[in-house]
Amino acid sequence: xxxxxxxxxxxxxxxxxxxxxxxxxxxxxxxxxxxxxxxxxxxxxxxxxxxxxxxxxxxxxxxxxxxxxxxxxxxxxxxxxxxxxxxxxxxxxxxxxxxxxxxxxxxxxxxxxxxxxxxxxxxxxxxx
Amino acid sequence: xxxxxxxxxxxxxxxxxxxxxxxxxxxxxxxxxxxxxxxxxxxxxxxxxxxxxxxxxxxxxxxxxxxxxxxxxxxxxxxxxxxxxxxxxxxxxxxxxxxxxxxxxxxxxxxxxxxxxxxxxxxxxxxxxxxxxxxxxxxxxxxxxxxxxxxxxxxxxxxxxxxxxxxxxxxxxxxxxxxxxxxxxxxxxxxxxxxxxxxxxxxxxxxxxxxxxxxxxxxxxxxxxxxxxxxxxxxxxxxxxxxxxxxxxxxxxxxxxxxxxxxxxxxxxxxx
Amino acid sequence: xxxxxxxxxxxxxxxxxxxxxxxxxxxxxxxxxxxxxxxxxxxxxxxxxxxxxxxxxxxxxxxxxxxxxxxxxxxxxxxxxxxxxxxxxxxxxxxxxxxxxxxxxxxxxxxxxxxxxxxxxxxxxxxxxxxxxxxxxxxxxxxxxxxxxxxxxxxxxxxxxxxxxxxxxxxxxxxxxxxxxxxxxxxxxxxxxxxxxxxxxxxxxxxx
Numbered sequence: 334x335x336x337x338x339x340x341x342x343x344x345x346x347x348x349x350x351x352x353x354x355x356x357x358x359x360x361x362x363x364x365x366x367x368x369x370x371x372x373x374x375x376x377x378x379x380x381x382x383x384x385x386x387x388x389x390x391x392x393x394x395x396x397x398x399x400x401x402x403x404x405x406x407x408x409x410x411x412x413x414x415x416x417x418x419x420x421x422x423x424x425x426x427x428x429x430x431x432x433x434x435x436x437x438x439x440x441x442x443x444x445x446x447x448x449x450x451x452x453x454x455x456x457x458x459x460x461x
Numbered sequence: 462x463x464x465x466x467x468x469x470x471x472x473x474x475x476x477x478x479x480x481x482x483x484x485x486x487x488x489x490x491x492x493x494x495x496x497x498x499x500x501x502x503x504x505x506x507x508x509x510x511x512x513x514x515x516x517x518x519x520x521x522x523x524x525x526x527x528x529x530x531x532x533x534x535x536x537x538x539x540x541x542x543x544x545x546x547x548x549x550x551x552x553x554x555x556x557x558x559x560x561x562x563x564x565x566x567x568x569x570x571x572x573x574x575x576x577x578x579x580x581x582x583x584x585x586x587x588x589x590x591x592x593x594x595x596x597x598x599x600x601x602x603x604x605x606x607x608x609x610x611x612x613x614x615x616x617x618x619x620x621x622x623x624x625x626x627x628x629x630x631x632x633x634x635x636x637x638x639x640x641x642x643x644x645x646x647x648x649x650x651x652x653x654x655x656x657x658x659x660x661x662x663x664x665x666x667x668x669x670x671x672x673x674x675x676x677x678x679x680x681x682x683x684x685x686x687x688x689x690x691x692x693x694x695x696x697x698x699x700x701x702x703x704x705x706x707x708x709x710x711x712x713x714x715x716x717x718x719x720x721x722x723x724x725x726x727x728x729x730x731x732x733x
Numbered sequence: 734x735x736x737x738x739x740x741x742x743x744x745x746x747x748x749x750x751x752x753x754x755x756x757x758x759x760x761x762x763x764x765x766x767x768x769x770x771x772x773x774x775x776x777x778x779x780x781x782x783x784x785x786x787x788x789x790x791x792x793x794x795x796x797x798x799x800x801x802x803x804x805x806x807x808x809x810x811x812x813x814x815x816x817x818x819x820x821x822x823x824x825x826x827x828x829x830x831x832x833x834x835x836x837x838x839x840x841x842x843x844x845x846x847x848x849x850x851x852x853x854x855x856x857x858x859x860x861x862x863x864x865x866x867x868x869x870x871x872x873x874x875x876x877x878x879x880x881x882x883x884x885x886x887x888x889x890x891x892x893x894x895x896x897x898x899x900x901x902x903x904x905x906x907x908x909x910x911x912x913x914x915x916x917x918x919x920x921x922x923x924x925x926x927x928x929x930x931x932x933x934x935x936x937x938x939x940x941x
Contacts, residue, residue, distance in 0.1 A: 391828065415852070586737050
């Protein structure tokens with residue numbers, strides 16, 4: 334039996350985290366959570382994570398600052414796939430996320446099917 | 462509720478803590494006569510009857526003792542001091558600050574731990590400062606007399622080596638150590654009391670920031686930042702996190718502990 | 734014995750003057766600007782200079798210190814200076830501004846209705862988050878007022894997120910009405926359902 338793929342949802346809104354969990358767990362993913370970029374940096378080094386889903390507007394450390402820090406670090410987690418989600422939808426926002434090191438950008442609200450699809454894609458899970 | 466406590470106090474509760482949280486909630490529910498969890502949470506949220514502080518007090522172990530959270534002491538000698546020495550640019554010996562120090566267990570623990578566990582201890586000058594806002598506690602710290610509970614995690618040989626037994630099951634820490642730790646009154650949110658102490662390599666600031674409100678916590682974090690040398694480390698309590706307090710510090714994760722670091726603009730400090 | 738006790742540092746804590754702070758804010762040294770920003774908290778006459786220096790400040794930690802000092806002032810001018818950052822394209826500035834505004838919310842609660850009615854949906858979203866810091870009795874009517882007519886689904890979601898934590902029973906019909914307005918929005922309907930459940934299981938008016 335294959336080990337489940339692990340997704341860390343980095344998001345300060347509890348209902349968004351719950352929603353992501355409700356979409357991803359039934360699809361076979363293990364879901365971890367962090368409330369912002371600092372907490373994610375505290376937790377990540379000890380964990381085997383396959384994908385990050387990162388919000389942008391979070392207290393103390395926004396998602397893009399977190400991504401920049403992550404990408405600059407000389408550790409094994411630096412290259413983790415990161416899917417940025419945000420309510421913001423201007424070209425400048427996509428560009429900023431790309432520059433910070435995002436692999437993809439989804440505009441909220443994200444449908445459950447989309448979450449599962451992209452999670453599967455980034456985690457290398459074959460299509461159902 | 463963990464979310465709320467996290468936002469309000471900066472305390473984090475991971476999966477391993479859930480059991481303790483559940484127990485404390487249960488205790489507080491009984492103590493407050495709350496018939497259900499939701500009614501207790503409502504009470505907590507409005508901070509009725511000072512419930513947030515009462516909850517935190519029930520959760521954190523208020524009594525202090527020697528070698529409490531010794532994984533951080535282990536991190537100190539295994540990782541932090543070596544990195545501080547590698548960083549160079551040093552005009553003083555190593556400086557360590559324990560704030561708050563309560564009745565002295567923490568700074569004396571640091572002293573003992575270094576003498577016992579750091580092979581390089583004799584090669585360096587080490588300054589330890591213990592501070593607290595409570596002057597009665599500071600006087601007790603300077604006196605260095607402790608009861609059995611405070612020593613419960615120390616082995617008999619250690620007690621024999623560093624303490625002199627007194628009457629009534631009390632022990633006094635040896636003169637040598639009492640003379641080597643400095644105690645001073647400091648209010649962490651008042652820079653007039655923090656600044657004069659200069660900059661440190663390592664600050665232990667455990668289980669005090671959670672009692673402050675958001676604005677005071679921010680000011681305290683800025684004061685502590687100022688009191689750190691670039692590249693210096695700060696250790697919080699095991700259930701505390703900078704993630705709800707301040708963006709000023711970098712996160713550093715070691716085998717024994719998560720600590721926070723003041724960035725050093727002069728470049729990397731030799732970490733992977 | 735390698736442990737040494739030295740006497741405390743000889744520098745007395747000097748109180749900065751307004752002139753020194755103003756000069757410091759313009760310094761090219763980050764350390765000096767940091768110190769000036771912090772000292773400005775206790776000098777009301779420096780507040781305008783602090784507010785003026787904030788948008789141009791590039792060093793994150795100096796910005797943090799400036800925001801702390803402005804938030805501690807707590808007045809309308811400081812709030813206005815911080816609010817201007819809320820509209821920034823730079824996520825780190827928005828987040829820094831929001832963190833500072835949260836500290837001021839009790840002094841600036843009167844700003845919230847206007848913010849919740851701002852033309853920019855992104856500002857409305859961030860303002861819902863500010864309402865989280867208010868007591869439930871205050872936040873609920875404000876958020877309900879927003880929810881009745883809010884056209885943007887993400888703004889509704891932000892309001893629902895806060896109501897889920899702090900909302901009172903008067904929000905229940907408003908939540909239901911909102912769900913009826915957005916039947917094809919799965920996340921919003923999910924969020925409204927969870928919020929309604931949590932509000933319903935809360936006691937009506939918690940007594941002290």
